Amino acid sequence: MTTIKQFLCGATVAGLVAGTGAAIGAPLSVLHSADWWLAAEHVLLIGTDGTNLSKILQYADNDGSGFKTAMDGGITGAANEVGHTTISGPSWSTILTGVWDTKHGVINNLFNPEPYNQWPTVFNLLEHYNPAINTSVIADWDYITDIGAAGGTGADSKTYIPFDTTWANTDAQVTAATIAQIMATKDNPDISNFLFSYQVQVDEAGHEFGGGSPEYSQAVVNVGANIEQILAAVAAVKALTGDDWSVIITTDHGHQQSLGFGHGFQSPNETQQFVIFDQAGDHATDGSQNLNYSIADITPTILALFGAPMRSDFDGKSMIDDPSILDSLVRPVNLEQALTDAMSLVGYPNIGDDITLAIRTVFTSIPYFIDKAVTQLSDYLQGIVDQDIFLVSGLAEAAQQVVQFVGGLGVDATEALAQVVAHMTGVGTIEPTDPPLSAEFTDAWSLLGLDPS
Ligand SMILES: [Zn+2]
Structure with missing residues (x-):
């Protein structure tokens, strides 16, 4: 099978890369880099x-x-x-x-x-x-x-x-x-x-x-x-x-x-x-x-x-x-x-880091466990709702809404607290030094004097 890679390899690409259209005399390094460039x-x-x-x-x-x-x-x-x-x-x-x-x-x-x-x-x-x-x-x-x-x-x-x-x-x-x-x-x-x-x-x-x-x-x-x-x-x-x-x-x-x-x-x-x-x-x-x-x-x-x-x-x-x-x-x-x-050879960190990380894990685990419990309880009630039993299914649906509402408050509140504790113990405290990936596009628009919006 002749693939695009095989077809383009060698002299043709050397010419393209060298910008001359002629492969003859192309330096060996160009051939090498061209082959490398094409390799998937x-x-x-x-x-x-x-x-x-x-x-x-x-x-x-x-x-x-x-x-x-x-x-x-x-x-x-x-x-x-x-x-x-x-x-x-x-x-x-x-x-x-x-x-x-x-x-x-x-x-x-x-x-x-x-x-x-x-x-x-x-x-x-x-x-x-x-x-x-x-x-x-x-x-x-x-x-x-x-x-x-x-x-x-x-x-x-x-x-x-x-x-x-x-x-x-x-x-x-x-x-x-x-x-x-x-x-x-x-x-x-x-x-x-x-x-x-x-x-x-x-x-x-x-x-x-x-x-x-x-x-x-x-x-x-x-x-x-x-x-x-x-x-x-x-x-x-x-x-x-x-x-x-x-x-x-x-x-x-x-x-x-x-x-x-x-x-x-x-x-x-x-x-x-x-x-x-x-x-x-x-x-x-x-x-x-x-x-x-x-x-x-x-x-x-x-x-x-x-x-x-x-x-x-x-x-x-x-x-x-x-x-x-x-x-x-x-x-x-x-x-x-x-x-x-x-x-x-791997042991525990120093006692301060050990305790700090343990406290962080306790706080950050609470919202996740509440979320899992709410999902499981809600799924259980959904099973009753789906059976379409007179009165009972209606009650189950109401109970499910209460569970989701209260559980959602619990997840949101404990997640916010967990974020604070995590941040206090070092999480997310170092800012990037590289710009966001989309920056070049914004720059390109402004260079052209155009407004992308
Ligand atoms: Zn894991």
Whole structure:
């Protein structure tokens, strides 16, 4: 198959780039940069919520697990978020913006699109840099697809898979949709892709049974098997198009071992994270470890892979070219042991930060729990309303309106209080130094002396 990329490659493009229309005599560097410019980039970010690296190494570090396949083919860092809130919303926001909550200001799992206007997501940044990149998100938590839609220009495609029977089954549907999306790229090999695929069953098992439960371990095994299928699809499409994909796998936080709050505090089991990074075409570093990976590095790295400019106010750094990260690469004889050793060095933050973060988590969790309780109570009453029973259904409808009204007051009031407490403890206190992404358009209009309104 002659693709546009193949057709344009080489002499024709060298002439175009050189602006001469004649390829003869074009410097070699022009040929190189032209070929580079035309090569499509494909980047896959896989997120598994609330997944302890220690459980991956214990239960899913074997053949048939995508965790092992990715670790064997890439670089793994036993990351942690000591000193940062171990709640999903703030941590996924860090993964998808490249800044910590001191900047993005996200406090809990009640979705609010506002922060991403100031702190653009990886989707916004890629779309702004090059709208031709096909950006997509597939997730079974609507908070994640909502992030995909937030900010300036959101992801091109947002696929929310709602809960179906079990979380394992729902993650299987995310996996199937992810594989379908990857395989579909074979028809358009010249279009660059960024895909974020998110699975939730590990975190759900941790909340229902505890991080030390057999159900949690089984969920880690299940996600490992799902990732293995996804990586097989990447290999299959590479065999068809010749294009390799860069793959990053990560989590937002760990889990307490016993059944209870789950996470949100600063115990090593909760702050434990990991980043696995397999850069397309790089095999020299397969199976190695990096001592300096952080979840904040993921968005800067994705931008670097596409050749997009860095923000001046990122907390993270590019894992492909930042010297402080490249200098932290080690080649352990036994990767599993080396990662276990790295985890054992991680302790609690200082007592002041530990207590401050605990208080913040208590305050920011209240509105989220009220919201969940109101939704569950309201759904229960809706069931009675739907049965259309004389008098009873009417009463249920009235009760539902009261629950929603009072619950809404509770959510709004406690959310406002939570915002104040979070801000007092450092959340959202650092302003961006880069202008909003839409600034250039405004400037372009004013340069032309036109009023866009
Ligand atoms: Zn989470």
